[in-house]
Amino acid sequence: MNDVIETILNHRSIRSFVDEPLCSEQIKTIVRAAQMASTSSYIQAYTIIGVKNKTTKATLAELAGNQPYVEKNGHFFLFCADLHRHEVSGKIENVNVSKSLESTEKLLVSIVDASLAAQNATLAAESMGLGICYIGGIRNNIDKVAELLKLPSYVIPLFGLAVGVPEKDTEQKPRLPFDNIYHEEEYLQDETTYINHLDEYNKTVSAYYERRTKGKRSDRWTEQMADMLKEAKRTHMKTFLQNKGFMRD
Amino acid sequence: MNDVIETILNHRSIRSFVDEPLCSEQIKTIVRAAQMASTSSYIQAYTIIGVKNKTTKATLAELAGNQPYVEKNGHFFLFCADLHRHEVSGKIENVNVSKSLESTEKLLVSIVDASLAAQNATLAAESMGLGICYIGGIRNNIDKVAELLKLPSYVIPLFGLAVGVPEKDTEQKPRLPFDNIYHEEEYLQDETTYINHLDEYNKTVSAYYERRTKGKRSDRWTEQMADMLKEAKRTHMKTFLQNKGFMRD
Numbered sequence: 001m002n003d004v005i006e007t008i009l010n011h012r013s014i015r016s017f018v019d020e021p022l023c024s025e026q027i028k029t030i031v032r033a034a035q036m037a038s039t040s041s042y043i044q045a046y047t048i049i050g051v052k053n054k055t056t057k058a059t060l061a062e063l064a065g066n067q068p069y070v071e072k073n074g075h076f077f078l079f080c081a082d083l084h085r086h087e088v089s090g091k092i093e094n095v096n097v098s099k100s101l102e103s104t105e106k107l108l109v110s111i112v113d114a115s116l117a118a119q120n121a122t123l124a125a126e127s128m129g130l131g132i133c134y135i136g137g138i139r140n141n142i143d144k145v146a147e148l149l150k151l152p153s154y155v156i157p158l159f160g161l162a163v164g165v166p167e168k169d170t171e172q173k174p175r176l177p178f179d180n181i182y183h184e185e186e187y188l189q190d191e192t193t194y195i196n197h198l199d200e201y202n203k204t205v206s207a208y209y210e211r212r213t214k215g216k217r218s219d220r221w222t223e224q225m226a227d228m229l230k231e232a233k234r235t236h237m238k239t240f241l242q243n244k245g246f247m248r249d
Numbered sequence: 250m251n252d253v254i255e256t257i258l259n260h261r262s263i264r265s266f267v268d269e270p271l272c273s274e275q276i277k278t279i280v281r282a283a284q285m286a287s288t289s290s291y292i293q294a295y296t297i298i299g300v301k302n303k304t305t306k307a308t309l310a311e312l313a314g315n316q317p318y319v320e321k322n323g324h325f326f327l328f329c330a331d332l333h334r335h336e337v338s339g340k341i342e343n344v345n346v347s348k349s350l351e352s353t354e355k356l357l358v359s360i361v362d363a364s365l366a367a368q369n370a371t372l373a374a375e376s377m378g379l380g381i382c383y384i385g386g387i388r389n390n391i392d393k394v395a396e397l398l399k400l401p402s403y404v405i406p407l408f409g410l411a412v413g414v415p416e417k418d419t420e421q422k423p424r425l426p427f428d429n430i431y432h433e434e435e436y437l438q439d440e441t442t443y444i445n446h447l448d449e450y451n452k453t454v455s456a457y458y459e460r461r462t463k464g465k466r467s468d469r470w471t472e473q474m475a476d477m478l479k480e481a482k483r484t485h486m487k488t489f490l491q492n493k494g495f496m497r498d
Contacts, residue, residue: 004376127253
Protein backbone atom coordinates (compact mmCIF):
# COMPACT_ATOMS: atom_id res chain seq x y z
CA MET A 1 0.00 0.00 0.00
CA ASN A 2 1.32 3.44 -0.89
CA ASP A 3 1.06 6.66 1.15
CA VAL A 4 -1.85 8.02 -0.88
CA ILE A 5 -4.01 4.96 -0.39
CA GLU A 6 -2.98 4.76 3.25
CA THR A 7 -4.06 8.37 3.81
CA ILE A 8 -7.37 7.73 2.04
CA LEU A 9 -8.13 4.55 3.97
CA ASN A 10 -7.15 6.13 7.27
CA HIS A 11 -9.77 8.88 7.01
CA ARG A 12 -12.09 9.65 9.87
CA SER A 13 -13.97 12.88 10.54
CA ILE A 14 -12.45 14.93 13.33
CA ARG A 15 -14.80 16.99 15.50
CA SER A 16 -12.39 18.30 18.12
CA PHE A 17 -9.40 20.44 17.23
CA VAL A 18 -6.43 21.89 19.10
CA ASP A 19 -6.53 25.72 19.35
CA GLU A 20 -3.86 26.28 16.73
CA PRO A 21 -4.52 28.17 13.52
CA LEU A 22 -3.26 26.87 10.19
CA CYS A 23 -0.33 28.88 8.83
CA SER A 24 -0.62 30.58 5.46
CA GLU A 25 1.62 27.97 3.83
CA GLN A 26 -0.77 25.21 4.91
CA ILE A 27 -3.76 27.14 3.59
CA LYS A 28 -2.02 27.75 0.26
CA THR A 29 -1.10 24.10 -0.11
CA ILE A 30 -4.66 23.01 0.63
CA VAL A 31 -6.19 25.46 -1.86
CA ARG A 32 -3.64 24.65 -4.57
CA ALA A 33 -4.40 20.96 -4.08
CA ALA A 34 -8.12 21.71 -4.42
CA GLN A 35 -7.48 23.58 -7.66
CA MET A 36 -5.75 20.61 -9.30
CA ALA A 37 -8.88 18.46 -9.24
CA SER A 38 -10.52 17.69 -12.57
CA THR A 39 -13.07 20.24 -13.70
CA SER A 40 -15.85 19.88 -16.27
CA SER A 41 -14.70 21.46 -19.57
CA TYR A 42 -12.27 23.73 -17.68
CA ILE A 43 -15.20 25.56 -16.04
CA GLN A 44 -13.75 25.64 -12.48
CA ALA A 45 -17.19 26.38 -11.10
CA TYR A 46 -16.41 26.92 -7.43
CA THR A 47 -14.96 29.36 -4.93
CA ILE A 48 -13.45 28.68 -1.53
CA ILE A 49 -13.89 31.21 1.25
CA GLY A 50 -11.48 30.98 4.16
CA VAL A 51 -12.82 32.18 7.48
CA LYS A 52 -10.53 33.14 10.38
CA ASN A 53 -12.56 35.88 12.03
CA LYS A 54 -13.82 34.60 15.38
CA THR A 55 -17.14 36.41 15.30
CA THR A 56 -17.90 35.13 11.80
CA LYS A 57 -16.97 31.61 12.85
CA ALA A 58 -19.20 31.82 15.92
CA THR A 59 -22.10 33.00 13.75
CA LEU A 60 -21.47 30.20 11.25
CA ALA A 61 -21.41 27.66 14.09
CA GLU A 62 -24.78 28.92 15.29
CA LEU A 63 -26.25 28.89 11.77
CA ALA A 64 -24.95 25.34 11.23
CA GLY A 65 -26.79 24.01 14.27
CA ASN A 66 -24.41 24.85 17.12
CA GLN A 67 -21.63 22.52 16.14
CA PRO A 68 -18.67 23.66 18.30
CA TYR A 69 -16.07 22.47 15.77
CA VAL A 70 -17.36 25.01 13.22
CA GLU A 71 -16.10 27.67 15.63
CA LYS A 72 -13.12 25.88 17.13
CA ASN A 73 -10.74 24.64 14.48
CA GLY A 74 -7.51 25.63 12.76
CA HIS A 75 -9.27 27.08 9.73
CA PHE A 76 -12.73 27.09 8.26
CA PHE A 77 -13.15 26.74 4.51
CA LEU A 78 -16.52 27.31 2.87
CA PHE A 79 -16.90 25.57 -0.48
CA CYS A 80 -19.28 27.29 -2.86
CA ALA A 81 -20.67 26.20 -6.21
CA ASP A 82 -19.95 29.29 -8.29
CA LEU A 83 -21.09 30.37 -11.74
CA HIS A 84 -20.69 34.10 -11.01
CA ARG A 85 -17.28 34.06 -12.72
CA HIS A 86 -19.04 32.78 -15.82
CA GLU A 87 -21.73 35.42 -15.62
CA VAL A 88 -18.89 37.98 -15.58
CA SER A 89 -17.16 36.17 -18.47
CA GLY A 90 -20.36 36.52 -20.48
CA LYS A 91 -20.38 40.28 -19.79
CA ILE A 92 -16.71 40.64 -20.74
CA GLU A 93 -17.26 38.76 -24.00
CA ASN A 94 -20.66 40.34 -24.63
CA VAL A 95 -22.43 36.96 -24.78
CA ASN A 96 -25.70 36.12 -23.05
CA VAL A 97 -24.97 33.07 -20.91
CA SER A 98 -27.94 33.20 -18.53
CA LYS A 99 -29.99 30.38 -20.10
CA SER A 100 -27.04 28.09 -19.70
CA LEU A 101 -26.19 29.16 -16.13
CA GLU A 102 -29.80 28.63 -15.11
CA SER A 103 -29.95 25.06 -16.40
CA THR A 104 -30.14 22.16 -13.95
CA GLU A 105 -27.16 20.66 -15.81
CA LYS A 106 -24.98 23.55 -14.66
CA LEU A 107 -26.11 23.09 -11.07
CA LEU A 108 -24.84 19.51 -11.30
CA VAL A 109 -21.58 20.62 -12.90
CA SER A 110 -20.85 23.20 -10.24
CA ILE A 111 -21.65 20.86 -7.34
CA VAL A 112 -19.42 18.13 -8.79
CA ASP A 113 -16.59 20.61 -9.44
CA ALA A 114 -16.72 22.01 -5.90
CA SER A 115 -16.85 18.54 -4.37
CA LEU A 116 -13.89 17.14 -6.31
CA ALA A 117 -11.88 20.17 -5.25
CA ALA A 118 -12.95 19.73 -1.63
CA GLN A 119 -11.87 16.11 -1.51
CA ASN A 120 -8.43 17.08 -2.80
CA ALA A 121 -8.30 19.73 -0.07
CA THR A 122 -9.27 17.09 2.49
CA LEU A 123 -6.56 14.67 1.49
CA ALA A 124 -3.91 17.37 1.28
CA ALA A 125 -4.84 18.44 4.82
CA GLU A 126 -4.89 14.88 6.14
CA SER A 127 -1.53 14.13 4.54
CA MET A 128 -0.08 17.00 6.60
CA GLY A 129 -1.36 15.45 9.84
CA LEU A 130 -4.43 17.66 10.03
CA GLY A 131 -7.99 16.45 10.58
CA ILE A 132 -11.12 17.56 8.78
CA CYS A 133 -14.86 17.57 9.09
CA TYR A 134 -17.32 18.40 6.32
CA ILE A 135 -20.07 20.73 7.51
CA GLY A 136 -23.32 20.19 5.65
CA GLY A 137 -25.05 22.01 8.52
CA ILE A 138 -24.29 25.36 6.87
CA ARG A 139 -27.21 24.52 4.57
CA ASN A 140 -29.59 24.68 7.58
CA ASN A 141 -29.61 28.44 7.15
CA ILE A 142 -28.16 28.70 3.70
CA ASP A 143 -29.66 32.13 2.98
CA LYS A 144 -28.09 33.62 6.12
CA VAL A 145 -24.72 32.02 5.38
CA ALA A 146 -24.86 33.46 1.85
CA GLU A 147 -25.72 36.88 3.27
CA LEU A 148 -23.03 36.74 5.96
CA LEU A 149 -20.29 35.94 3.46
CA LYS A 150 -21.75 38.30 0.83
CA LEU A 151 -22.22 35.76 -1.92
CA PRO A 152 -23.40 37.30 -5.20
CA SER A 153 -25.86 35.76 -7.68
CA TYR A 154 -24.92 32.36 -9.08
CA VAL A 155 -23.01 31.43 -5.92
CA ILE A 156 -24.28 28.94 -3.34
CA PRO A 157 -22.62 27.73 -0.14
CA LEU A 158 -22.44 23.94 -0.47
CA PHE A 159 -20.62 22.82 2.65
CA GLY A 160 -17.93 23.89 5.05
CA LEU A 161 -14.68 22.12 5.76
CA ALA A 162 -13.36 22.53 9.29
CA VAL A 163 -9.64 21.78 9.38
CA GLY A 164 -7.17 21.65 12.23
CA VAL A 165 -4.83 19.68 14.42
CA PRO A 166 -6.88 16.77 15.81
CA GLU A 167 -7.43 16.89 19.55
CA LYS A 168 -9.13 13.53 19.86
CA ASP A 169 -8.86 10.60 17.55
CA THR A 170 -12.09 9.01 16.44
CA GLU A 171 -13.10 5.61 15.15
CA GLN A 172 -13.92 4.80 11.54
CA LYS A 173 -17.50 3.91 10.76
CA PRO A 174 -17.94 0.69 8.77
CA ARG A 175 -18.96 1.30 5.15
CA LEU A 176 -21.60 -0.48 3.07
CA PRO A 177 -20.62 -3.96 1.83
CA PHE A 178 -18.35 -3.73 -1.21
CA ASP A 179 -20.82 -5.64 -3.41
CA ASN A 180 -23.63 -3.29 -2.49
CA ILE A 181 -21.67 -0.17 -3.52
CA TYR A 182 -19.95 -1.71 -6.53
CA HIS A 183 -22.03 -3.47 -9.19
CA GLU A 184 -20.67 -5.12 -12.31
CA GLU A 185 -21.93 -4.41 -15.83
CA GLU A 186 -25.32 -3.15 -14.67
CA TYR A 187 -27.20 -2.13 -11.55
CA LEU A 188 -27.70 -5.16 -9.31
CA GLN A 189 -31.04 -6.63 -10.41
CA ASP A 190 -31.41 -9.37 -7.82
CA GLU A 191 -33.49 -7.86 -5.02
CA THR A 192 -32.93 -10.74 -2.60
CA THR A 193 -29.16 -10.31 -2.81
CA TYR A 194 -29.58 -6.54 -2.44
CA ILE A 195 -31.68 -6.93 0.72
CA ASN A 196 -29.23 -9.53 2.05
CA HIS A 197 -26.44 -6.97 1.69
CA LEU A 198 -28.44 -4.51 3.76
CA ASP A 199 -29.23 -7.16 6.39
CA GLU A 200 -25.58 -8.08 6.63
CA TYR A 201 -24.66 -4.40 6.88
CA ASN A 202 -27.26 -3.81 9.59
CA LYS A 203 -25.52 -6.42 11.72
CA THR A 204 -22.12 -4.84 11.14
CA VAL A 205 -23.41 -1.36 12.02
CA SER A 206 -25.29 -2.59 15.12
CA ALA A 207 -22.18 -4.35 16.38
CA TYR A 208 -20.16 -1.18 15.79
CA TYR A 209 -22.55 0.97 17.84
CA GLU A 210 -22.82 -1.65 20.61
CA ARG A 211 -19.07 -1.77 20.94
CA ARG A 212 -18.63 2.00 20.75
CA THR A 213 -21.38 2.84 23.24
CA LYS A 214 -20.80 -0.18 25.48
CA GLY A 215 -24.23 -1.57 24.68
CA LYS A 216 -26.22 1.69 24.92
CA ARG A 217 -26.95 1.87 21.17
CA SER A 218 -27.36 -0.80 18.54
CA ASP A 219 -28.94 1.04 15.58
CA ARG A 220 -29.31 -0.74 12.32
CA TRP A 221 -28.23 1.30 9.30
CA THR A 222 -31.62 1.01 7.57
CA GLU A 223 -33.23 2.15 10.82
CA GLN A 224 -30.94 5.20 11.05
CA MET A 225 -31.63 6.07 7.44
CA ALA A 226 -35.41 5.64 7.71
CA ASP A 227 -35.43 7.74 10.86
CA MET A 228 -33.34 10.48 9.29
CA LEU A 229 -35.48 10.47 6.14
CA LYS A 230 -38.92 10.31 7.68
CA GLU A 231 -39.19 14.07 7.35
CA ALA A 232 -37.86 16.20 4.55
CA LYS A 233 -35.21 18.62 5.78
CA ARG A 234 -33.89 21.90 4.38
CA THR A 235 -37.00 22.23 2.27
CA HIS A 236 -35.95 25.82 1.49
CA MET A 237 -33.29 24.52 -0.90
CA LYS A 238 -35.10 24.74 -4.24
CA THR A 239 -36.29 28.31 -3.60
CA PHE A 240 -32.86 29.38 -2.40
CA LEU A 241 -31.15 27.91 -5.47
CA GLN A 242 -33.62 29.50 -7.83
CA ASN A 243 -33.27 32.87 -6.11
CA LYS A 244 -29.54 32.64 -6.67
CA GLY A 245 -30.11 31.98 -10.38
CA PHE A 246 -29.65 28.22 -10.42
CA MET A 247 -31.93 25.49 -11.68
CA ARG A 248 -34.55 27.71 -13.22
CA ASP A 249 -34.71 25.38 -16.18
CA MET B 250 6.05 17.99 -0.19
CA ASN B 251 4.66 14.58 0.68
CA ASP B 252 3.51 11.83 -1.72
CA VAL B 253 -0.16 12.66 -1.35
CA ILE B 254 0.27 16.31 -2.27
CA GLU B 255 2.67 15.36 -5.06
CA THR B 256 0.08 12.97 -6.53
CA ILE B 257 -2.63 15.62 -6.27
CA LEU B 258 -0.53 18.37 -7.87
CA ASN B 259 0.65 16.06 -10.63
CA HIS B 260 -2.89 15.36 -11.89
CA ARG B 261 -3.71 15.64 -15.56
CA SER B 262 -6.60 14.01 -17.41
CA ILE B 263 -5.51 11.07 -19.55
CA ARG B 264 -7.41 10.45 -22.80
CA SER B 265 -5.35 7.64 -24.29
CA PHE B 266 -4.84 4.32 -22.53
CA VAL B 267 -2.77 1.20 -23.13
CA ASP B 268 -4.92 -1.87 -23.96
CA GLU B 269 -4.49 -3.47 -20.55
CA PRO B 270 -7.42 -4.19 -18.23
CA LEU B 271 -7.19 -3.36 -14.54
CA CYS B 272 -6.85 -6.46 -12.36
CA SER B 273 -9.48 -7.19 -9.72
CA GLU B 274 -7.09 -6.12 -6.93
CA GLN B 275 -6.75 -2.68 -8.52
CA ILE B 276 -10.51 -2.36 -8.89
CA LYS B 277 -11.05 -3.38 -5.26
CA THR B 278 -8.48 -0.89 -4.01
CA ILE B 279 -10.05 1.92 -6.04
CA VAL B 280 -13.58 1.17 -4.81
CA ARG B 281 -12.47 0.75 -1.19
CA ALA B 282 -10.70 4.10 -1.42
CA ALA B 283 -13.89 5.66 -2.82
CA GLN B 284 -15.89 4.26 0.09
CA MET B 285 -13.68 5.90 2.71
CA ALA B 286 -14.62 9.43 1.64
CA SER B 287 -16.77 11.44 4.02
CA THR B 288 -20.50 10.99 3.58
CA SER B 289 -23.33 13.23 4.74
CA SER B 290 -24.83 11.77 7.95
CA TYR B 291 -23.60 8.29 6.96
CA ILE B 292 -26.01 8.24 4.00
CA GLN B 293 -23.51 6.84 1.43
CA ALA B 294 -25.78 8.00 -1.37
CA TYR B 295 -23.97 6.60 -4.40
CA THR B 296 -23.28 3.45 -6.37
CA ILE B 297 -20.38 2.65 -8.68
CA ILE B 298 -20.95 0.45 -11.70
CA GLY B 299 -17.88 -1.16 -13.23
CA VAL B 300 -18.09 -1.83 -16.96
CA LYS B 301 -15.78 -4.32 -18.70
CA ASN B 302 -18.08 -5.64 -21.43
CA LYS B 303 -16.80 -4.34 -24.76
CA THR B 304 -20.20 -3.92 -26.38
CA THR B 305 -21.50 -1.95 -23.40
CA LYS B 306 -18.39 0.23 -23.43
CA ALA B 307 -18.78 0.88 -27.16
CA THR B 308 -22.40 1.89 -26.62
CA LEU B 309 -21.44 4.16 -23.72
CA ALA B 310 -18.74 5.78 -25.87
CA GLU B 311 -21.31 6.51 -28.56
CA LEU B 312 -23.82 7.87 -26.05
CA ALA B 313 -21.13 10.06 -24.49
CA GLY B 314 -20.36 11.77 -27.79
CA ASN B 315 -17.95 9.33 -29.45
CA GLN B 316 -15.08 9.78 -27.05
CA PRO B 317 -12.73 6.84 -27.88
CA TYR B 318 -11.31 6.69 -24.35
CA VAL B 319 -14.75 5.73 -22.99
CA GLU B 320 -14.35 2.52 -24.99
CA LYS B 321 -10.60 2.06 -24.80
CA ASN B 322 -9.35 2.07 -21.23
CA GLY B 323 -8.37 -0.32 -18.47
CA HIS B 324 -11.74 -0.06 -16.72
CA PHE B 325 -14.79 2.11 -16.88
CA PHE B 326 -16.50 3.19 -13.67
CA LEU B 327 -19.88 4.88 -13.70
CA PHE B 328 -20.58 6.99 -10.63
CA CYS B 329 -24.26 7.28 -9.76
CA ALA B 330 -26.04 9.44 -7.21
CA ASP B 331 -28.16 6.83 -5.48
CA LEU B 332 -31.07 7.09 -3.04
CA HIS B 333 -32.60 3.75 -4.07
CA ARG B 334 -30.92 2.07 -1.08
CA HIS B 335 -32.74 4.56 1.12
CA GLU B 336 -36.06 3.93 -0.58
CA VAL B 337 -35.51 0.23 0.23
CA SER B 338 -34.48 1.12 3.80
CA GLY B 339 -37.79 2.94 4.18
CA LYS B 340 -39.64 -0.17 3.02
CA ILE B 341 -37.67 -2.42 5.38
CA GLU B 342 -38.39 -0.13 8.32
CA ASN B 343 -41.94 0.63 7.22
CA VAL B 344 -41.32 4.38 7.08
CA ASN B 345 -42.40 6.67 4.26
CA VAL B 346 -39.23 8.44 3.09
CA SER B 347 -40.39 9.67 -0.33
CA LYS B 348 -40.88 13.36 0.60
CA SER B 349 -37.34 13.47 1.85
CA LEU B 350 -35.83 11.61 -1.12
CA GLU B 351 -37.63 13.95 -3.51
CA SER B 352 -36.24 17.11 -1.91
CA THR B 353 -33.68 19.21 -3.76
CA GLU B 354 -31.53 18.99 -0.62
CA LYS B 355 -31.14 15.24 -1.11
CA LEU B 356 -30.17 15.75 -4.74
CA LEU B 357 -27.33 17.96 -3.47
CA VAL B 358 -26.34 15.42 -0.81
CA SER B 359 -26.16 12.53 -3.26
CA ILE B 360 -24.17 14.48 -5.86
CA VAL B 361 -21.66 15.62 -3.22
CA ASP B 362 -21.35 12.10 -1.77
CA ALA B 363 -20.74 10.53 -5.19
CA SER B 364 -18.20 13.20 -6.12
CA LEU B 365 -16.15 12.93 -2.92
CA ALA B 366 -16.01 9.16 -3.44
CA ALA B 367 -14.97 9.61 -7.07
CA GLN B 368 -12.10 11.92 -6.21
CA ASN B 369 -10.79 9.35 -3.73
CA ALA B 370 -11.03 6.74 -6.49
CA THR B 371 -9.13 9.07 -8.81
CA LEU B 372 -6.27 9.63 -6.40
CA ALA B 373 -6.03 5.96 -5.48
CA ALA B 374 -5.79 5.12 -9.19
CA GLU B 375 -3.23 7.85 -9.87
CA SER B 376 -1.13 6.77 -6.92
CA MET B 377 -0.87 3.31 -8.55
CA GLY B 378 0.49 4.84 -11.76
CA LEU B 379 -2.84 4.78 -13.58
CA GLY B 380 -4.41 7.70 -15.40
CA ILE B 381 -8.01 8.85 -15.29
CA CYS B 382 -10.52 10.94 -17.16
CA TYR B 383 -13.90 12.05 -15.86
CA ILE B 384 -16.64 11.54 -18.44
CA GLY B 385 -19.42 14.11 -18.08
CA GLY B 386 -20.45 13.21 -21.64
CA ILE B 387 -22.54 10.30 -20.35
CA ARG B 388 -25.08 12.99 -19.40
CA ASN B 389 -25.56 13.78 -23.12
CA ASN B 390 -27.91 10.81 -23.29
CA ILE B 391 -28.51 10.28 -19.62
CA ASP B 392 -31.83 8.44 -20.11
CA LYS B 393 -30.23 5.90 -22.45
CA VAL B 394 -27.27 5.38 -20.12
CA ALA B 395 -29.69 4.79 -17.24
CA GLU B 396 -31.64 2.31 -19.37
CA LEU B 397 -28.51 0.51 -20.61
CA LEU B 398 -27.21 -0.05 -17.07
CA LYS B 399 -30.69 -0.76 -15.71
CA LEU B 400 -30.75 1.96 -13.08
CA PRO B 401 -33.85 1.86 -10.86
CA SER B 402 -35.76 4.85 -9.47
CA TYR B 403 -33.75 7.28 -7.34
CA VAL B 404 -30.52 6.50 -9.20
CA ILE B 405 -28.90 8.88 -11.70
CA PRO B 406 -25.70 8.44 -13.68
CA LEU B 407 -23.55 11.43 -12.77
CA PHE B 408 -20.29 10.88 -14.62
CA GLY B 409 -18.00 8.14 -15.78
CA LEU B 410 -14.39 7.61 -14.77
CA ALA B 411 -12.20 6.02 -17.42
CA VAL B 412 -9.12 4.50 -15.79
CA GLY B 413 -6.09 2.78 -17.26
CA VAL B 414 -2.39 2.74 -17.95
CA PRO B 415 -1.59 6.06 -19.65
CA GLU B 416 -0.45 5.76 -23.25
CA LYS B 417 0.42 9.39 -23.75
CA ASP B 418 1.30 11.95 -21.16
CA THR B 419 -0.55 15.24 -21.32
CA GLU B 420 0.13 18.74 -20.11
CA GLN B 421 -1.51 20.36 -17.12
CA LYS B 422 -3.86 23.24 -17.84
CA PRO B 423 -3.18 26.37 -15.79
CA ARG B 424 -5.79 26.97 -13.09
CA LEU B 425 -7.52 30.23 -12.10
CA PRO B 426 -5.38 32.65 -10.07
CA PHE B 427 -5.20 31.61 -6.43
CA ASP B 428 -6.79 34.89 -5.24
CA ASN B 429 -9.71 34.44 -7.58
CA ILE B 430 -10.57 30.96 -6.29
CA TYR B 431 -9.75 31.66 -2.64
CA HIS B 432 -11.34 34.64 -0.90
CA GLU B 433 -10.78 35.66 2.69
CA GLU B 434 -13.56 36.27 5.19
CA GLU B 435 -16.18 37.01 2.55
CA TYR B 436 -16.74 36.82 -1.20
CA LEU B 437 -14.42 39.25 -2.97
CA GLN B 438 -16.37 42.50 -3.18
CA ASP B 439 -13.98 44.57 -5.28
CA GLU B 440 -15.12 44.11 -8.87
CA THR B 441 -12.07 45.79 -10.38
CA THR B 442 -9.75 43.33 -8.65
CA TYR B 443 -12.02 40.47 -9.69
CA ILE B 444 -11.93 41.53 -13.36
CA ASN B 445 -8.16 42.06 -13.12
CA HIS B 446 -7.80 38.44 -11.99
CA LEU B 447 -9.72 37.28 -15.04
CA ASP B 448 -7.66 39.53 -17.36
CA GLU B 449 -4.47 38.15 -15.88
CA TYR B 450 -5.81 34.60 -16.25
CA ASN B 451 -6.83 35.22 -19.86
CA LYS B 452 -3.19 36.06 -20.64
CA THR B 453 -1.96 32.90 -18.90
CA VAL B 454 -4.46 30.70 -20.74
CA SER B 455 -3.78 32.33 -24.13
CA ALA B 456 -0.05 31.81 -23.69
CA TYR B 457 -0.68 28.18 -22.74
CA TYR B 458 -2.71 27.50 -25.90
CA GLU B 459 -0.25 29.39 -28.12
CA ARG B 460 2.60 27.31 -26.81
CA ARG B 461 0.71 24.03 -27.00
CA THR B 462 -0.65 24.56 -30.51
CA LYS B 463 2.43 26.36 -31.85
CA GLY B 464 0.45 29.53 -32.38
CA LYS B 465 -2.70 28.01 -33.89
CA ARG B 466 -4.89 28.82 -30.88
CA SER B 467 -4.79 31.57 -28.32
CA ASP B 468 -8.20 31.40 -26.62
CA ARG B 469 -8.86 33.52 -23.61
CA TRP B 470 -10.53 31.68 -20.73
CA THR B 471 -13.47 34.08 -20.58
CA GLU B 472 -13.87 33.63 -24.35
CA GLN B 473 -13.91 29.83 -24.02
CA MET B 474 -16.44 30.02 -21.21
CA ALA B 475 -18.73 32.48 -23.01
CA ASP B 476 -18.58 30.35 -26.12
CA MET B 477 -19.36 27.16 -24.21
CA LEU B 478 -22.19 28.85 -22.31
CA LYS B 479 -23.86 30.73 -25.14
CA GLU B 480 -26.35 27.88 -25.50
CA ALA B 481 -27.82 25.79 -22.72
CA LYS B 482 -26.82 22.15 -23.04
CA ARG B 483 -28.36 18.95 -21.69
CA THR B 484 -31.64 20.75 -21.19
CA HIS B 485 -33.26 17.36 -20.56
CA MET B 486 -31.70 17.24 -17.10
CA LYS B 487 -34.51 18.57 -14.91
CA THR B 488 -37.11 16.26 -16.52
CA PHE B 489 -34.79 13.27 -16.27
CA LEU B 490 -34.06 13.93 -12.59
CA GLN B 491 -37.72 14.38 -11.76
CA ASN B 492 -38.63 11.20 -13.64
CA LYS B 493 -36.12 9.35 -11.50
CA GLY B 494 -37.75 10.72 -8.35
CA PHE B 495 -35.30 13.53 -7.56
CA MET B 496 -35.87 17.20 -7.04
CA ARG B 497 -39.64 17.13 -7.09
CA ASP B 498 -39.67 19.52 -4.18
